[in-house]
Amino acid sequence: MxxxxxxxxxxxxxxxxxxxxxxxxxxxxxxxxxxxxxxxxxxxxxLPVRMITAVIPAVGSPVPLSVKTSRPVPKAMIRQVMDILGNVQITLPVSAGQVIVPDILQTGSDIIATRDLP
Incomplete structure (x- = not known):
C-alpha cells in the first residue's frame, strides 16, 4: 500500500x-x-500527533484563557482532550506557562496557559 x-x-x-x-x-x-x-x-x-490549542473560561474574567498542549498528543485523542477542556474552568490569577491540566489522558502532555490573566 x-x-x-x-x-x-x-x-x-x-x-x-x-x-x-x-x-x-x-x-x-x-x-x-x-x-x-x-x-x-x-x-x-x-502514529500521527498534533499540538492542540484551545480557550477555556476564566471565572471572573470576560476574556477566556488560551491554552495549549506542552507536547503533541496522538491525533486519535484530540476529541477526548477537547471534551475534557470543555469542562475545565480556571480561577484567576493565571500566569503564562502555568499547568492547567497535568498529564492529560496519560499522554505525558500538560495543558498549559499561554498568557497571563491577572
Missing part, C-alpha cells in the same frame, strides 16, 4: 510517497529532500 503526504517541517513542502506493509509498517519513504522529512513521514503514517 502507498500513501502520499506533504511534509510540513519546512517551507519546501516535499511531496513524499510512503510504502507500507500489509501490517502497517513503513517499508520506504521517497520524495523527501532531508532526513526530517523521512522522520515526519514515518511518524505521520504510524
Amino acid at each position: 502507498e500513501q502520499n503526504i506533504t511534509c510540513i517541517n519546512c517551507p519546501m513542502g516535499c511531496r513524499m510517497t510512503v510504502k507500507l506493509s500489509p501490517d502497517g509498517n513503513v517499508l520506504s519513504v521517497s520524495g523527501n529532500t532531508c532526513p526530517r522529512g523521512e522522520k515526519y513521514a514515518v511518524q505521520e503514517c504510524t
Whole structure:
C-alpha cells in the first residue's frame, strides 16, 4: 500500500510517497529532500500527533484563557482532550506557562496557559 503526504517541517513542502506493509509498517519513504522529512513521514503514517490549542473560561474574567498542549498528543485523542477542556474552568490569577491540566489522558502532555490573566 502507498500513501502520499506533504511534509510540513519546512517551507519546501516535499511531496513524499510512503510504502507500507500489509501490517502497517513503513517499508520506504521517497520524495523527501532531508532526513526530517523521512522522520515526519514515518511518524505521520504510524502514529500521527498534533499540538492542540484551545480557550477555556476564566471565572471572573470576560476574556477566556488560551491554552495549549506542552507536547503533541496522538491525533486519535484530540476529541477526548477537547471534551475534557470543555469542562475545565480556571480561577484567576493565571500566569503564562502555568499547568492547567497535568498529564492529560496519560499522554505525558500538560495543558498549559499561554498568557497571563491577572
